[in-house]
Amino acid sequence: MNDRDAALQAADHCVKCGLCLPYCPTYRLYADEADSPRGRIALADGLLRGMLAPDATLREHLERCLLCRACEVHCPSGVKFSRIIDAARNELGPRQTVPSLDRPLARLGLALARNLPLPGSRARLARALTGGGSAPASGHYPPPGTPRSRLGLLTGCVTGTQQAGALHAAIRLLNALGHEVVIPPAATCCGALAAHHGDPATAARQADALRKAFANLDGMVAIASGCALQLHETLPELGPEDLVTRLARELPESSLRFAPVDARVALHAPCTLANGLRRGDDLPRLMGCLPDTDWRPLGQPGDCCGAAGMHLLTQRAQAERLRQSLLDQLLRERPALLLTSNIGCALHLAEGARAHGLEIEVLHPVELLARQLEQA
Numbered sequence: 001m002n003d004r005d006a007a008l009q010a011a012d013h014c015v016k017c018g019l020c021l022p023y024c025p026t027y028r029l030y031a032d033e034a035d036s037p038r039g040r041i042a043l044a045d046g047l048l049r050g051m052l053a054p055d056a057t058l059r060e061h062l063e064r065c066l067l068c069r070a071c072e073v074h075c076p077s078g079v080k081f082s083r084i085i086d087a088a089r090n091e092l093g094p095r096q097t098v099p100s101l102d103r104p105l106a107r108l109g110l111a112l113a114r115n116l117p118l119p120g121s122r123a124r125l126a127r128a129l130t131g132g133g134s135a136p137a138s139g140h141y142p143p144p145g146t147p148r149s150r151l152g153l154l155t156g157c158v159t160g161t162q163q164a165g166a167l168h169a170a171i172r173l174l175n176a177l178g179h180e181v182v183i184p185p186a187a188t189c190c191g192a193l194a195a196h197h198g199d200p201a202t203a204a205r206q207a208d209a210l211r212k213a214f215a216n217l218d219g220m221v222a223i224a225s226g227c228a229l230q231l232h233e234t235l236p237e238l239g240p241e242d243l244v245t246r247l248a249r250e251l252p253e254s255s256l257r258f259a260p261v262d263a264r265v266a267l268h269a270p271c272t273l274a275n276g277l278r279r280g281d282d283l284p285r286l287m288g289c290l291p292d293t294d295w296r297p298l299g300q301p302g303d304c305c306g307a308a309g310m311h312l313l314t315q316r317a318q319a320e321r322l323r324q325s326l327l328d329q330l331l332r333e334r335p336a337l338l339l340t341s342n343i344g345c346a347l348h349l350a351e352g353a354r355a356h357g358l359e360i361e362v363l364h365p366v367e368l369l370a371r372q373l374e375q376a
């Protein structure tokens with residue numbers, strides 16, 4: 001069955017009950033049926049059957065979708081909404097005014113790495129995270145003693161330049177747990193940006209490259225939950241896992257010990273982790289490894305911050321409106337640290353915090369864990 005037919009079959013499962021509507025961030029924002037899951041399913045169905053024209057209005061409603069999957073979590077009929085929206089976006093194709101839709105975020109990272117000038121919002125995003133440095137080189141990173149497994153580590157297209165510290169921290173913790181870490185050469189983008197923005201051919205090419213690069217390993221981990229979700233759906237044969245999930249399973253059982261954090265911590269659970277992978281509980285479990293630490297959830301787990309893949313670049317106004325309640329909470333509670341496990345969320349929230357004059361360090365959870373790891 002091709003993607004279009006699979007999407008139409010998924011759309012047929014929608015009984016139009018509307019139970020998903022209160023959970024949809026864009027429906028809550030616009031109060032418009034066309035910006036709800038049920039409305040978008042009807043629009044996508046009409047488009048894929050050739051009964052609706054691919055005009056600007058239809059494109060706008062389909063493109064505003066965050067693919068946060070809150071609707072999937074709450075749908076009693078188990079409608080695979082993401083499959084429907086991806087097929088509809090493939091039918092529409094990438095937006096003409098933004099060529100190479102799979103690469104703007106990667107370009108942002110590249111431009112930063114090469115000290116190239118960036119326009120407006122991209123420049124602010126590029127400066128948002130401060131703990132970059134250089135990404136670890138491709139190669140093998142052995143643990144002390146005999147490795148218990150060989151795990152591939154996806155460096156990612158943006159993470160490598162914007163969150164290199166998290167990659168080094170991941171290696172340190174995985175080595176401490178006895179895993180050899182392998183970073184294959186030329187293994188970068190997971191394909192999520194292309195897959196969700198109407199460019200399935202690029203997404204398939206990127207998946208093929210990863211399939212070859214990560215063959216013959218005992219598993220692979222991604223530090224961004226958006227990448228982990230994409231790998232989970234496209235390359236399950238490689239045994240991909242979100243790093244948070246891996247560590248939440250292994251760290252509490254290990255002999256590793258961590259020092260408490262002497263600062264208030266806000267913990268953000270990205271929708272890709274909470275709704276997509278349905279592993280939102282792994283983050284609090286991981287925080288349980290840090291004794292006597294004052295951490296609080298930021299917003300509701302799985303409530304989208306608005307970053308949503310490339311929305312932080314292409315849907316700026318909507319992205320900023322969805323982010324505001326989280327920034328308001330940060331302004332009220334004034335934590336010193338904000339942890340989130342997806343690079344897009346980290347960039348978007350850090351940029352907003354900076355714009356509001358908040359002094360807050362935005363980290364991947366693994367960076368804080370590596371910082372607090374006590375030497376045996």
Ligand code: SF4
Pocket residue numbers: 013014015016017018019020021037038071074075076077078079
């Ligand atoms: S997607 Fe699910 S919850 Fe939403 S209207 Fe359709 S059947 Fe109901």
Ligand code: SF4
Pocket residue numbers: 023024025026027035036037040064065066067068069070071072081
């Ligand atoms: S994926 Fe998120 S934004 Fe899109 S329709 Fe579902 S709940 Fe709404």
